[in-house]
Amino acid sequence: MNIALRQLNVFVTVAQELTITAAAEKLFLSKPAVSMALSELEKQLGHKLFDRNNNRLIINEQGKRLLPLADELLARSQDIEQLFSQEGPITGKLKIGSSDTVGNQVTPFLLRDFRESSGHRDQSLYIANTTQICHMLAEFELDVGLVEGKVQADHLAVQPWLSDEMVIACHPTHPLAQLPELRLQDLENSQWILREPGSGTREFFLQKLAPRLAHWQQAFELNNTEAIINCTAANLGITCLSRRAVEHAVKDHRVVILTPPLDMHRQYWLLYHKEKYQSPLLKLFIAFCEQWQDH
Known part of the structure; x- marks a missing residue:
């Protein structure tokens, strides 16, 4: 079996976007190219990864088993690509989700201090309500969440924060x-x-x-x-x-x-997926959040 990173990237993107059309737009590929890559992966694995419902693709149990492993492999490959492209040991992109109050009133100052402390500057910040942040964490669209709503989800690690x-x-x-x-x-x-x-x-x-x-x-x-x-x-x-x-x-x-x-x-809460691969960057950010005080 020879699974390509390209196939895994297509699989993860389809899982997040739910349609071939949306995944193709995000990946800057044609719809036939995305469909072919996904079909090749399913053929190699011997399992369907999605249930088809009209034009929407709903990830099934086999796909859910693959998703955290595919996310980890893609993250590790990104680590390798960026290993020599930046000075210092901390590389990669950090995708942060914050609920409205935290995202507007707290997270900008947290990121200011994290950048000053670590020298890392490649972060994205997505602000939505707590339910949306939890959904994006579940789909591996975010690395970490900072929210004000109490969360109960077996797949998420939930830590008290500020x-x-x-x-x-x-x-x-x-x-x-x-x-x-x-x-x-x-x-x-x-x-x-x-x-x-x-x-x-x-x-x-x-x-x-x-x-x-x-x-x-x-x-x-x-x-x-x-x-x-x-x-x-x-x-x-x-x-x-x-x-x-x-x-x-x-x-x-x-x-x-x-x-x-x-x-x-x-209470504010710090969230991340229990099966999410924790790169050195993600580990550093979580540790920084744990010791950071809002001034």
């Missing part, structure tokens, strides 16, 4: 902002501006605040934190966000922070 404080925010003229002391019952019947399903910020609200309220309404559901802050500043409702995210709006006097009698702390 701590965070959530706050309730509203417009300075909102009736809740005029109260000398906020009680939980004061939040009843409020109009909330929330993140979309799959967001760690929304999950915190639904688990921590919503069960303590008999009546609450969702005014808006938005997938962008800054849009939520602007809607809150426009007095369209109240919201629950990370203190890190709203600090600039508080300084500009566009919103104020309310303090409920409730522990509003939460």
